Amino acid sequence: MNKAADICKHTSSDLLNWVQPIASQQSLREEQLIELVEINSSSLNPQGINEVGEWFANAFNKISHDIERIHLPPWERVDFQGVVQQQTLGDLWRIKKRPHAKYQILLTGHLDTVFPLSSPFQKANRLQAECLNAPGAADMKGGLLVLLSALELLESTPLAQQIGWTVLLNPDEEIGSPSSAAILEEEAKTHDLGLIYEPALPDGNLAGARKGSGNFTCCVHGKAAHAGREPELGRNAINKAAELILELAQLNNARPGLTLNTGMINSGETTNKVPDLAVFKFNIRIETKDDAHWCTQHLETLISQYNEHDGYKAELHGGFGRMPKQLDSQHLALYSLVQEYSKQLNRPLTYAATGGCCDGNNLAAVGLPNVDTLGVRGDFIHSHNEYIQLPSLTDRAQLSALLLLHIAQHGLPFKQSRTGGIK
Ligand SMILES: [Zn+2]
Known part of the structure; x- marks a missing residue:
């Protein structure tokens, strides 16, 4: 049995009890998700992105007052006439709590979606009681709500004092994070590990190594x-x-x-x-x-x-x-911890390499171990069939909250190696 499993054995029932209250918010989160997916926030629609960003800034304001709105430089791209165009982007939000705490966790998610203002796919459509078809529901407005729920839960416990966290909400992930990459990478250097809320596969499995x-x-x-x-x-x-x-x-x-x-x-x-x-x-x-x-x-x-x-x-x-995200020993220890807690939530999962990329690549490139598919379960992202499995708004938030509580109580799943200094 590995070290993570051993530690979980002694504390799991307490921690599992602690994360139960997240379930009571399920219907609120579903309503909020419908509200959010019906705000178009294509990467090229800064106004819509800012509306979604302001919504989250307002929600995070209940647990932190250290909230920064950052204007990013425009995205430069070459058009089909061979001319460099400047595309205005939405704002990035940086929210911090306890920057001097022992463990520093970086949580990131993107506000943008791939669906332009001209797309006919703008509304939520309930497929079955537990499935919602909607633009960006899985990728990743559902994930952003999971992130919010997990941090709210952490902040409601005394263990929160051990954990400092930074949330970055960027507006340009779907176009490769051209203007937010520098901030992601700068923050990565002052944190111990990263949690990213890209959607998981329908069975909850995670992406491992990434090209x-x-x-x-x-x-x-x-x-x-x-x-x-x-x-x-x-x-x-x-x-x-x-x-x-x-x-x-x-x-x-x-x-x-x-x-x-x-x-x-x-x-x-x-x-x-x-x-x-x-x-x-x-x-x-x-x-x-x-x-x-x-x-x-x-x-x-x-x-x-x-x-x-x-x-x-x-x-x-x-x-x-x-750059590619390769799974080194720190990543393997982190993934193993996620697997242990998934098992305890009766949702065992595994992980597999993928050719897809996300901000997890950027964090790994500067040495920050991260797990990047902690968002909701769903499928067919980037298509009009995109859907979210709604119960995952609760159980994935419980999973993240358990990871945070575990770290607060038992430390990181690997030797702390941060050299960037605590801000
Ligand atoms: Zn995404």
Whole structure:
């Protein structure tokens, strides 16, 4: 039996009793969830994101008065004309409690969803008594309510004095956290472990190791000409981009687990003109940090070769925003603790590696062990079939509250190694 299990054996019934009151809030949380999912908070809708952020700031105000609203720099992205655009984002919220306590826990969640204002999917629809189909219900407004419930419970107990916590609610996770990553990583350095409220799988299982991810935009410039009169004067950007895209596809599995997907392309106005610009976007997933370095060098070499082709110019924008999350011994100890308490809640779970990324990657990249799928159970996220299993609003909050109480009583599941200093 591992150390976590041994400790739980002596304290589980007390702690399990302590987290029971969370269940009495189930119907309130369901009402709140419906209210929240019907506020559109697409990553590109800062107004809606701020409305959701203000809702949570107001809710957290009952347990902490150290609440900061932070304006983020705009998200820079290259559009299909090859022009860098500045996208305004919603605000990030930072809420702190007891920054000098012995154990410092960082809890994060995102306010944005993938559903734009123009989407027909804006309302909640109850599928069965226990299932709600709604935009962002599982990913992750339900998770944010779980986070809130867990901290409210902790604050209602005397054990809270042992725990300091920081909540970060960011507005840009669904687009890769381009503007919040720096704050996530800065906070990670002053905390002992991270809890993130991305949705779990329908059976409650967690994501384990995660691949890293890079997003890139490539602009291939050619030369316009009349397609009938003097095509020889033109340089066809579509043809050149197609060659480059096929060369990039060769990177798939060039290293173990490496995948490259060209997902978007735009070019041309009419068939009787040689197109002078083609813009395409691709994503690369990697298993190790070394892969990022290798890919970056490989891409630079490839692009420079295309710049040597007569009359063409290729430009590459973007990079690896998220490094892989690999499960080291601290992560394994943390996951084992989560498993122990899940068992005690009669919801045993396991974890598996995934190609998907989240802010857990960012925290792990600066050395903060974290478990990143502590949110609600649900499925079909990022689609109009997204649903949440409503009872998980309670039992997942109980799970998180148990983790916090355990740490308050018995310490971290691994040796404290924080070097960033307590603020
Ligand atoms: Zn999410």
